[in-house]
Amino acid sequence: MGARVDVAVIGGGPVGLAIAWRCAQQGQRVSVHQSAAGEGAWWASAGMLAPVAEANFGEGELTALLVRSAARWPAFAAELTSLTGHDLGYRSEGTLVVALTSDDLVEVERLMAYQQSLGLPISALRASELREREPTMTPRLRGGALAPADHQVDPRRLVAALQVATARAGVETVAEHVADPSTVDADIMVVAAGCGSAVLTGLPVRPVKGQTLRLKAPGGAPPEFRHVIRGYVGGRQVYLVPRSHGEVVVGATVEERSDSTVTAGAVMELMRDAVDLVPGLAEYELAEVGVGHRPGTPDNAPILGQLPGRPGVVVATGHYRHGIVLTPVTADAIAEMVRTRVDPADLAPFNPGRFSRQREGTVAWS
Ligand SMILES: Cc1cc2nc3c(=O)[nH]c(=O)nc-3n(C[C@H](O)[C@H](O)[C@H](O)COP(=O)(O)OP(=O)(O)OC[C@H]3O[C@@H](n4cnc5c(N)ncnc54)[C@H](O)[C@@H]3O)c2cc1C
Numbered sequence: 222m223g224a225r226v227d228v229a230v231i232g233g234g235p236v237g238l239a240i241a242w243r244c245a246q247q248g249q250r251v252s253v254h255q256s257a258a259g260e261g262a263w264w265a266s267a268g269m270l271a272p273v274a275e276a277n278f279g280e281g282e283l284t285a286l287l288v289r290s291a292a293r294w295p296a297f298a299a300e301l302t303s304l305t306g307h308d309l310g311y312r313s314e315g316t317l318v319v320a321l322t323s324d325d326l327v328e329v330e331r332l333m334a335y336q337q338s339l340g341l342p343i344s345a346l347r348a349s350e351l352r353e354r355e356p357t358m359t360p361r362l363r364g365g366a367l368a369p370a371d372h373q374v375d376p377r378r379l380v381a382a383l384q385v386a387t388a389r390a391g392v393e394t395v396a397e398h399v400a401d402p403s404t405v406d407a408d409i410m411v412v413a414a415g416c417g418s419a420v421l422t423g424l425p426v427r428p429v430k431g432q433t434l435r436l437k438a439p440g441g442a443p444p445e446f447r448h449v450i451r452g453y454v455g456g457r458q459v460y461l462v463p464r465s466h467g468e469v470v471v472g473a474t475v476e477e478r479s480d481s482t483v484t485a486g487a488v489m490e491l492m493r494d495a496v497d498l499v500p501g502l503a504e505y506e507l508a509e510v511g512v513g514h515r516p517g518t519p520d521n522a523p524i525l526g527q528l529p530g531r532p533g534v535v536v537a538t539g540h541y542r543h544g545i546v547l548t549p550v551t552a553d554a555i556a557e558m559v560r561t562r563v564d565p566a567d568l569a570p571f572n573p574g575r576f577s578r579q580r581e582g583t584v585a586w587s
Pocket of ligand 1: 231261413416417472
């Protein structure tokens, strides 16, 4: 580790790297400390940018933040690509929400009515209209919806591009697992360590295990569908994310566990539900089963802001199921906080103070 830096970021996942990149662009001296022991949640992540299809009852503030961040994605991806030459796999075909049974359709319509009540762009499609868009889907579908603004990106390509962008911006990468934050020599420390943030901050971030499959089309052909497909299948949910380079990501389990075991049951259920929606997937190669741990929080929302009682420590974690879509807005907001030493008012719902006995606004910046 070299000289004292202005900003040290703990965690080299998408959130930490994007924050480091933005801070370096502001002219600050920045280091990123990334553990050599394994990837973060991003490695298994599907990369759906889906604020509409994922808008859920009782999460209005989170949905508004997701919408804001998704709107920044096209410019964020274009900037990163033009700077690094990396294709991020950004695709804008939109998301089809599909229901296999009539009970599933009731659930899809109930959620869609809520999403429309928020003014979000989603519209109902009949089964025949769904199959006009994606003819390889099963004829057994009962109906569904199109969310045209819900896009996708490849998280592995995103992280690779961010590694290049940070290096070019002069960010120093330190390969170390930070066990004791006081050993890091910086004016400001940003904890963006995903599930590793809990031990560093005492905040309630817990691992939520997710297993995803990666399938490959026969003969290296592109997948036989172009939209992201989010399926309701006999009371369960599954998503299918087609990548341009021939891969389909099938996900995901949601398990309150911290182990990294690939289970036979997860592979079986994900494959069964995927093949129920797109029968041709049975002929694909099962290329990989990935396990990741989403950094979950008690209210499913991220934790963004200075840490009460720890002047100079800023937190950007707890992105749970949305860390890829939330990367641009998080990076911009945290870089702005670091520059101005002020927590922006519009991020008040996400302040770490909500999990602490100390009230917001009582903590001084160093
Ligand atoms: C199966 C699955 C599917 C998902 N699908 C989507 C999706 O479709 N769309 C979406 O937006 N999000 C999705 N997510 C969520 C998303 O991947 C996460 O929210 C996101 O990766 C969080 O980014 P992060 O940088 O905060 O944390 P991480 O990606 O977990 O990265 C944190 C990094 O910090 C490092 N680290 C941890 N502790 C330390 C330490 N003490 N010292 C040094 N380094 C440390 C880790 O090694 C890791 O590299 C999914 C997640 C999973 C698991």
